[in-house]
Amino acid sequence: MEINATYNSLVAVGDSFTEGMSDLRPDGSYRGWADVLAGRLAARTPGFRYANLAVRGKLIGQIVEEQVALAAGMKADVVTLVGGLNDTLRPKVDMVRVKDLLTEAVEHLTPSCGQLVLMRSPGRNGPVLDRFRPRMEELFAHIDELAARHGALVVDLYGAPVLADPRMWDVDRLHLTADGHRRVAEAVWQTLGLAREHDWQEPLPATARPGWMTRRTADARFAREHLGPWIGRRLTGRSSGDGRPPKRPELLPYETRSEV
Structure with a gap:
C-alpha cells in the first residue's frame, strides 16, 4: 500500500555515497542511488525537481557548513541526509562533535522539508568494518534517536546482509556497485511508502570463494x-572532494536518462 504516491521534489545531501560513486555511466559520470530514485519519482510526477548537493570526501562538519542551509532553503518534499561515516573512518574522531553536528543538521532540515530521510549506511564485511564498527554503530544509534525525536524516516542499509556481501562493493572497497545503488534506491522508495518494485534485500547467488x-x-x-x-x-x-562542486546544485526539473 502506498502511503503517499506524490512527491514533487527531492534534495540529496551528503558525501560520495550520495554523489553516486562507484556507479559509473557510459560517459564516465556517476549515477548513484539518488539519481536512480529521482528518475523513478520523475517518471510518475510531471515537473518533478531534483538537486544533489553531495560531494565526495566530505565530513559532517563540511556537510553542515556547505550543504544543509542550501538544502533547507529549497523547501523540498523530500530531503535525504547521509553523513558522518567519513568521520568514523578517520584514525581519530570526536564522536560527540560528530553527533552534535548531525543533530544540528537534522534540526535545521526537519522544519524546512516535507519529509527528512536518514540512513544507517551499509558496511562491507571485512577487517575495515570490524575495526570501525563500534564508531559506526554509535553513529547509527544516534541517527535512530534523532529520527524518533524529529519524525524522520530511517533506511536501515546496515542491517541488510546482502549489502555487506563483498560482491556488492567496487574494487575500492568503499563504494557500492551499480546493483548496490539500485538496491539502495529501492530501499528509499519503499521507506517513502511507495509500492515495492523488487526485493532489494534479495541475496546474491551462491558462488565458490575465489x-x-x-x-x-x-x-x-x-x-x-x-x-x-x-x-x-x-x-x-x-x-578527494577538494574544489569539486556539487553534481546538481540547483533544484530543477529532472529529465530521466535512458540508462536510469
Whole structure:
C-alpha cells in the first residue's frame, strides 16, 4: 500500500555515497542511488525537481557548513541526509562533535522539508568494518534517536546482509556497485511508502570463494590503486572532494536518462 504516491521534489545531501560513486555511466559520470530514485519519482510526477548537493570526501562538519542551509532553503518534499561515516573512518574522531553536528543538521532540515530521510549506511564485511564498527554503530544509534525525536524516516542499509556481501562493493572497497545503488534506491522508495518494485534485500547467488591467488591479486590492486592514495590524502590533509562542486546544485526539473 502506498502511503503517499506524490512527491514533487527531492534534495540529496551528503558525501560520495550520495554523489553516486562507484556507479559509473557510459560517459564516465556517476549515477548513484539518488539519481536512480529521482528518475523513478520523475517518471510518475510531471515537473518533478531534483538537486544533489553531495560531494565526495566530505565530513559532517563540511556537510553542515556547505550543504544543509542550501538544502533547507529549497523547501523540498523530500530531503535525504547521509553523513558522518567519513568521520568514523578517520584514525581519530570526536564522536560527540560528530553527533552534535548531525543533530544540528537534522534540526535545521526537519522544519524546512516535507519529509527528512536518514540512513544507517551499509558496511562491507571485512577487517575495515570490524575495526570501525563500534564508531559506526554509535553513529547509527544516534541517527535512530534523532529520527524518533524529529519524525524522520530511517533506511536501515546496515542491517541488510546482502549489502555487506563483498560482491556488492567496487574494487575500492568503499563504494557500492551499480546493483548496490539500485538496491539502495529501492530501499528509499519503499521507506517513502511507495509500492515495492523488487526485493532489494534479495541475496546474491551462491558462488565458490575465489582462490588464494585471486584474493591476493585483488588485495594488491586495492592497496596500490585505492588504499595508498587514501592514506596519502589523510596524511596531507587533502580530500578527494577538494574544489569539486556539487553534481546538481540547483533544484530543477529532472529529465530521466535512458540508462536510469
